[in-house]
Amino acid sequence: MEVVMNQQRKKIHPHKFTLWVAIASILMMFAGLTSAFIVKSNLTGWRNIKMPTVFWYSTAAILLSSLTIQVAIRSFKQREMKQYRSMIAWTLVLGVAFIVLQYFGFKNLWEQNIRFSGSAGAGQFLYVIFGLHALHVIGGAIALLVMFLKAYVGKVKLYSSVPVEVMATYWHFVDILWIYLLVFFIVIG
Template sequence: MANVPIDNHNNSGGVHPLKFSLWLIIISIIMMFAAFTSAYIVRREEGNWLEYDLPSILLINTIIIILSSVTMQLAHNAARNDNMKMLKLMLLLTIGLGIAFLIGQLNGWSELVDNKVFFGGSGANPSGSFLYVLTGVHGFHLVTGLIFVLIVFFSSLNYKIHSKNMLRIHLCTVYWHFLGGLWLYLYIFLRINH
């Protein structure tokens, strides 16, 4: 057992502490977004709800985040097969797509401002504020995901990610897929309830 890498700690007695921590984080994020979307529905039913078109970039961002989930999975598969070149390339593509997603979000907010849909303050309608909060909090979590992918990328440069040391990239892949699934939920929720 002395040759087993520390971060691949796998005992039959339970779940690795980092995996457990990641699932606690994911559950707390799910609860937060469940609260936000429930509040959205309740507040909309109270009236005084501004109707406006969702930014067109949201569909493009949905495609971008799906593609980034594919590249992240390909990076994971490359690590499992010890294909270091493919691993690094797919991680870089994931980072690039994640940044493109965030730029798209900023463009979406700009489109909202151009259409006089604002966040908070006088003259703002709660419908616009909810959209900013939902996309903004998701964007914040995507930034944390990008930091995680960057850490994994730099670890791959030092050959710390490979078939016998998969924990980091596995956790990163799970989190990244979760962020993609969360965005799909938000996009469908907004399309149905907007």
């Protein structure tokens, strides 16, 4: 009996667990796309691309935002709400910066005459894969915005750190996913 009890007390929160399963699911989508990339890169008419340098800046932005959200969790747990709010705000700003920088990266590629139409190449995949990744970041940014507004407007004091932790886990995930995609394009593309 004691053993059963202890096992149940150690159980992960259902929302956190749901997020981990969702992450597995999202990973499968990107696994599908990147394996399609590998298959296609061996066929005729494949064109490689030169990675725009602006993607390095966006990498820096998203890496930094992972740091700020981690600080946000710590300050939430220590009930330093002022620091928590500013760290959430910084994460949001960096997230938006990431998306803007991605836009400039796409624009740069477009100016290199890498278009949708015509023969296949790494560029078309890049638009799709980085675009889908950006959509996931935008989704996260919207959730961050809600969290930010709640921290300012909400009158109810929140003590459960679960929503913050779920948010942070997702945010780290899109960060790591970005690193994977970038490395993938540099090594294979």
